[in-house]
Amino acid sequence: xxxxxxxxxxxxxxxxxxxxxxxxxxxxxxxxxxxxxxxxxxxxxxxxxxxxxxxxxxxxxxxxxxxxxxxxxxxxxxxxxxxxxxxxxxxxxxxxxxxxxxxxxxxxxxxxxxxxxxxxxxxxxxxxxxxxxxxxxxxxxxxxxxxxxxxxxxxxxxxxxxxxxxxxxxxxxxxxxxxxxxxxxxxxxxxxxxxxxxx
Numbered sequence: 001x002x003x004x005x006x007x008x009x010x011x012x013x014x015x016x017x018x019x020x021x022x023x024x025x026x027x028x029x030x031x032x033x034x035x036x037x038x039x040x041x042x043x044x045x046x047x048x049x050x051x052x053x054x055x056x057x058x059x060x061x062x063x064x065x066x067x068x069x070x071x072x073x074x075x076x077x078x079x080x081x082x083x084x085x086x087x088x089x090x091x092x093x094x095x096x097x098x099x100x101x102x103x104x105x106x107x108x109x110x111x112x113x114x115x116x117x118x119x120x121x122x123x124x125x126x127x128x129x130x131x132x133x134x135x136x137x138x139x140x141x142x143x144x145x146x147x148x149x150x151x152x153x154x155x156x157x158x159x160x161x162x163x164x165x166x167x168x169x170x171x172x173x174x175x176x177x178x179x180x181x182x183x184x185x186x187x188x189x190x191x192x193x194x195x196x197x198x199x
Contacts, residue, residue: 070141072118073125081140085150089191092152092184100159100183102149103198104128104166107176109145120175127169132162148198156183 012020068080076084085101092099106112106120124147128139132149142148149166151159163181170177182188182197 070125073121073141073147075125075129075147076138076140078140078142081138081142081148081150084138084140085148085195086191088150088152089184089194093189097153098155098159098184098186100151100154100156100162100181101194101198102151102159102163102166103142103146103180104149104170105143105146105178105180107178123173123175124170124177127173128166131165131169156186159183 068077069075070077075081088099091097104124106124109117109120112120121141125139125141128147128149132139132151136152138150138152140148140150149162151162154162160181163179167179170179180198182194184194187197188194
């Protein structure tokens, strides 16, 4: 085959050979450009993958730590539950579904002894996790004396039934606490307003 190609080239005129050389140079140039484009794409891909791994590493670091879980009650920490609420608010807006927020604030918390404070906090944390649809719904500790519950993909009527169940369970366990409620989009479409309603 090599001999055939050489014979073909030998039969070409000087002008044809010059034209052939130019075509080959153009082809080499195109291939080099292609190579640099592929290199750029590979670098971009590597950069994206690196960022993904960093995000995943941050998430793994958070799991089971104080940043994600409240060490006493084993519900989500204040920081993490707020991140979840913010994420679901955006999702609810984009996908047009409802969600609700509930807060459970322990009355006269400051007057309780330390051991009693811990007992009440543990009881409420356990109760809330039993009364909501984990993993659809999330429970977090939003303050020293307060829990917040995020009920996702739920109508206001159904969320009010969950509120009633929580109030009944608290009464049954002789826990003196106030329950506040707000629904998206019925009560407001603004996240800050919804959070203020349940504070």
